[in-house]
Amino acid sequence: MLPVKQAEEVILGLVQPLDADEDLEVVDLLTAVGRILAAPVTSQLDFPHWDNSAMDGYAVRFADVQHCNPQQPVELRIVEEIPAGYQPQCQLQAGQTARILTGAVIPMGADTVIMQEQTRREGDRVLILTAPKEVGAFVRHRAAFYQAGMPLLPAKIKLNAAEIAVLAAAQCTQLSVYRRPRVAILSTGNELVMPDQTLQPGQIVDSNQYALAAFVAQNGGVPMLLGIVADQPVALKHAIAQAIESADLVLSTGGVSVGDYDYIEQSLEELEGEIHIRAVAVKPGKPLTVASFPQPQKKSSVLYFGLPGNPVSALVTAWRFVQPALKKLSGMPESDWQPVFVKARSHQDLRSDDQRETYLWGYLHLVDGIYQFKLVSGSHSSGNLINLAQTTGLAMIPVGKTFIPAGEIVDVLKVVS
Numbered sequence: 233m234l235p236v237k238q239a240e241e242v243i244l245g246l247v248q249p250l251d252a253d254e255d256l257e258v259v260d261l262l263t264a265v266g267r268i269l270a271a272p273v274t275s276q277l278d279f280p281h282w283d284n285s286a287m288d289g290y291a292v293r294f295a296d297v298q299h300c301n302p303q304q305p306v307e308l309r310i311v312e313e314i315p316a317g318y319q320p321q322c323q324l325q326a327g328q329t330a331r332i333l334t335g336a337v338i339p340m341g342a343d344t345v346i347m348q349e350q351t352r353r354e355g356d357r358v359l360i361l362t363a364p365k366e367v368g369a370f371v372r373h374r375a376a377f378y379q380a381g382m383p384l385l386p387a388k389i390k391l392n393a394a395e396i397a398v399l400a401a402a403q404c405t406q407l408s409v410y411r412r413p414r415v416a417i418l419s420t421g422n423e424l425v426m427p428d429q430t431l432q433p434g435q436i437v438d439s440n441q442y443a444l445a446a447f448v449a450q451n452g453g454v455p456m457l458l459g460i461v462a463d464q465p466v467a468l469k470h471a472i473a474q475a476i477e478s479a480d481l482v483l484s485t486g487g488v489s490v491g492d493y494d495y496i497e498q499s500l501e502e503l504e505g506e507i508h509i510r511a512v513a514v515k516p517g518k519p520l521t522v523a524s525f526p527q528p529q530k531k532s533s534v535l536y537f538g539l540p541g542n543p544v545s546a547l548v549t550a551w552r553f554v555q556p557a558l559k560k561l562s563g564m565p566e567s568d569w570q571p572v573f574v575k576a577r578s579h580q581d582l583r584s585d586d587q588r589e590t591y592l593w594g595y596l597h598l599v600d601g602i603y604q605f606k607l608v609s610g611s612h613s614s615g616n617l618i619n620l621a622q623t624t625g626l627a628m629i630p631v632g633k634t635f636i637p638a639g640e641i642v643d644v645l646k647v648v649s
């Protein structure tokens with residue numbers, strides 16, 4: 233049984249990220265949210281594009297107004313009004329000013345803006361009541377935020393609202409992003425049926441396929457559902473071969489224990505996969521199996537996760553071990569691969585009864601900025617899928633610890649953000 237940390241290292245060591253040159257697609261900016269940028273972006277535009285006003289007020293020549301004060305205001309003649317989107321027509325001469333609004337172009341001759349609150353308008357004249365602190369006050373200078381030709385966004389970042397805004401402002405409407413990883417999902421078990429089938433005695437619904445499809449989609453992958461495969465070596469071998477051929481990563485559930493109908497390992501060996509992990513010291517999820525299949529025609533191997541069949545074990549191992557692999561595969565930077573653990577104060581006593589790293593599911597709440605962890609009520613059996621619903625975190629009890637008293641701080645794996 234591999235310790236969790238070691239299993240994580242082995243898994244990440246096996247993942248080869250998508251190729252920045254080959255595994256690309258060009259997408260429209262409007263559909264790019266959540267995608268990973270494949271190449272750095274530069275812009276030929278300066279930001280701001282021109283000197284502009286940070287305030288509603290008056291564009292002035294600093295020299296004209298530098299000594300004024302409320303007792304001795306300076307009177308200037310308004311020669312133009314410059315709203316946003318308007319190209320100034322005049323060049324300011326001594327004693328002149330232009331009414332200017334936020335974001336509008338600073339006219340030639342002006343170097344400073346006086347905010348409206350420091351002025352008094354009198355017809356086509358304005359009194360400047362307070363001297364500006366410095367030349368350039370309230371002027372946003374051209375290229376102060378970004379200079380054309382410099383790196384604008386680096387490769388490998390995930391595109392969220394802020395990045396999409398920057399790309400829109402830079403007029404980058406078509407983007408090179410990594411394609412989404414293809415993840416084949418299959419369920420094994422003679423007892424399984426689809427949710428729309430009538431249950432016969434002894435049958436249960438294949439919930440794992442749905443759980444993993446949702447998990448893959450939430451992590452930016454394309455789920456490829458290969459259906460239910462019977463506990464039958466030939467059928468399994470055929471299904472696994474098909475999965476390896478069509479996907480970057482394969483997830484199966486069930487058939488990895490030591491029962492009489494558990495044929496995954498045998499099938500992986502017969503297909504000449506290299507098995508790297510057969511069991512991990514984790515609860516739930518001990519029988520996690522990980523193999524790789526070198527693909528001579530591609531540069532990378534296909535990674536295979538044989539997840540346990542128990543619905544809770546399947547999701548916990550997906551969150552703990554598959555998620556980092558999927559992130560690395562997607563092209564994300566190394567700093568984003570690791571699962572997110574937060575420190576939380578436990579509401580209840582937490583117990584672990586053996587030598588495996590134990591994950592207990594519950595709810596994470598922020599109270600005055602400090603996370604609190606509440607265990608779900610009901611059975612913490614890995615077969616009890618029902619009380620996993622709406623949980624947001626998994627409290628982790630490390631190997632060597634069997635008890636964390638209520639009120640103590642515990643590390644909690646965030647599973648829903």
Ligand code: AMP
Pocket residue numbers: 419420421423424436437438439440441485486487488489491540541542543615
């Ligand atoms: P196994 O790992 O195949 O021995 O399965 C362990 C337990 O998980 C058994 O009780 C199975 O019935 C259940 N199980 C296996 N696969 C699934 C699935 N796809 N959906 C829901 N439960 C499953």
Ligand code: MG
Pocket residue numbers: 420421422463486487493541
């Ligand atoms: Mg089974």
